[in-house]
Amino acid sequence: MQAKLLLEDGTLFTGKSFGSEKNAIGEVVFNTGITGYQEVLSDPSYCGQIITMTYPLIGNYGISRDDFEAVRPYIHGFVVRQHEEIPSNWRAQYTVDSLLKEYDIPGISEIDTRMLTRKLRHYGTMKGVISTGNHSIEELMEQIKGTSLLTDQVTRVSTKSIFSSPGNKERIVLVDFGSKSGILRELNKRDCDVIVVPHNTTANQIRRLKPDGILLSNGPGDPKSVPEAVTMIHELLGQFPIFGICLGHQLFALACGADTEKLKFGHRGGNHPVKELSSNRCYITSQNHGYTVKEDSISNTPLEITHINNNDKTVEGLKHKHFPAFSVQYHPEAAPGPFDSSYLFEDFIEMIRRTKAETPELPRQAQIVAKAKKGDMQNA
Helix, strand or coil: CEEEEEECCCCEEEEEEEECCCCEEEEEEEECCCCCHHHHHCCHHHCCEEEEECCCEECCCCECHHHCCCCCCCCCEEECCEECCCCCCCCCCECHHHHHHHCCCEEEECCCHHHHHHHHHHHCCEEEEEECCCCCHHHHHHHHHCCCCCCCHHHHHCCCCCEEECCCCCEEEEECCCCCHHHHHHHHHCCCEEEEECCCCCHHHHHHCCCCEEEECCCCCCHHHCHHHHHHHHHHECCECEEEECHHHHHHHHHCCCCEEEEEEEEEEEEEEEEECCCCEEEEEEEEEEEEECHHHCCCCCEEEEEEECCCCCEEEEEECCCCEEEECCECCCCCCCCCCCHHHHHHHHHHHHHHHHCCCCCHHHHHHHHHHHHHHHHC
16 A cells, blocks of 8 residues: 655655554654664653654564663654564564554655755654545644644653562662663663653652662653653752763753753664763764753762763763763664663663762661651650
């Protein structure tokens, strides 16, 4: 079946349909990864977007149950140059086509993805619609104009209830703004006792969980669409060690008084060079975001820039000057790779241990007695 991809500027691509047969509107973006299309499809940070893969051949190694980064994909459409219908890999359990059909997501192949990518790089990301019906260009353009891009993506992808992944070492509260499974895997690998909480969990609710540290996950959309998270982070700064990833990095910056802005076409792929300023070392990183922290907004905050993007010099890492808290714009859990930056999870755990050593607590019995005495004084 024929499919169309129409952009809001009137550019039309005609190709071949795969996946679900429907109309779907979203923000058209591109990903430069050569492998890892399953992890891209299932990354919650792509919620509401139509993804263009710049690598031409997609689907050749199929889909495996072990490679998902979320329980389901949240994308609105998938654009590829060549869709391979018959995968050749011993791990493959089904195809990209069947995955998209299962979750009612349309795909389009056999179009010039190089032209599309160059247009998005030149003019920036834009709304678009994938259509498999017999709709006219005028009808599709009216649909685009009459549809607003999502602003509630975090609410859509975040867990709705608290759950735990037990371990024997540090207790980490993972605030789920659309967390990839790779973050939980990295914490489990280090035997952390992880409690995953929804995006709108309050500071008091997190305090009651008695964490050793707090990890702010990745997620989709504009960080300013999650103001309650900014309030929560601001209230907890200095009370617990904090590590922010991607959207968590941007929310951490907002909580410290910095500002964020939308990038022209974002960073999406597994080949983004990032320089660590303290060592002058370059890391190749996995990234997926459309917003960034404004460098000129950091000077009047208690934040210090730790990493920059070697391509466009945007802010890629921050740390607090006074409190045990840091963040990175990229994905240290990778999935897909590279895994150059997984050491940041060890840095986070080491920061927790150092903080506990520098600020020892009273023995638990003494804490209970002190709390009881405080209650008696308030009741007197």
